[in-house]
Amino acid sequence: AVYIDTEGSFIVERLVDIAKATVDHCNEMARLEGFKEGEITVESVLSGVHFYRCHDYVELLATVHLLPEFIKKHPKIKVVLVDSVAFHFRHDFDDLSLRTRLLTTMAQSFIKLATEFKIAIVLTNQMTTKFSPGEDSRLVPALGESWGHASTIRVILYWEGQKRWAWLYKSPSKKESRVPYQITMGGVRDIVTFPADNSNDQSDDEPSSKRQKVS
Incomplete structure (x- = not known):
């Protein structure tokens, strides 16, 4: 590089x-x-x-x-x-x-x-x-x-509230879209939100549907 x-x-x-x-x-x-x-x-x-x-x-x-x-x-x-x-x-x-x-x-x-x-x-x-x-x-x-x-490709990075977003503004092969991301010690990572479940270890303060992890 x-x-x-x-x-x-x-x-x-x-x-x-x-x-x-x-x-x-x-x-x-x-x-x-x-x-x-x-x-x-x-x-x-x-x-x-x-x-x-x-x-x-x-x-x-x-x-x-x-x-x-x-x-x-x-x-x-x-x-x-x-x-x-x-x-x-x-x-x-x-x-x-x-x-x-x-x-x-x-x-x-x-x-x-x-x-x-x-x-x-x-x-x-x-x-x-x-x-x-x-x-x-x-x-x-x-x-x-x-x-x-x-x-050829343009990506706009911006804040919305407390979350970082990447906006694919221009691409010859992909449709326009936006995804959240985060910056960690290891670099740029995506954010995955899991669907809700009824497991017993789920916190009452934070539903599992809102938990995020680095993939």
Whole structure:
């Protein structure tokens, strides 16, 4: 994996936590299937993550330009993640036409990468407030609609009350849908709600239909 950090929010300790959870899960699956455990280690997972810190849009564009040769030298790379693609393009850009051209060029580079190397490109975006005459303000993805068209799949993550939701907003093969999720020490996990039952160990304070667990 290639992780490109534009915001300075990358935390090594979180990556280690997720790597440990991944290794534990793989070992558990290997044990259940009768395979040898220990084939995947935390060190092997971490050694496969290549990190870049880009302090401005020039460094970001340069990194994207160099990715094809880097991936050729590291053919095991299967995903490139940019967090976030909007950070350096939202401020200090007086020439909006230049910004649009740069974003279009970068989007085309990512599409070519995904097609040529058969890898996934994950780009996080930021949210901004949009004001329209006669309408209430609302949150919309940054960088405008033109950038949204460049993505094959768009997922919007948001809070509703005390619960996190993932909204599949755009997909060429799946219908629009929303699902709850949670962030744990091991990373992103779904939430499963069990149907009610009449077992004796059911708590009077919390019906089993409302209990949740990580699957």
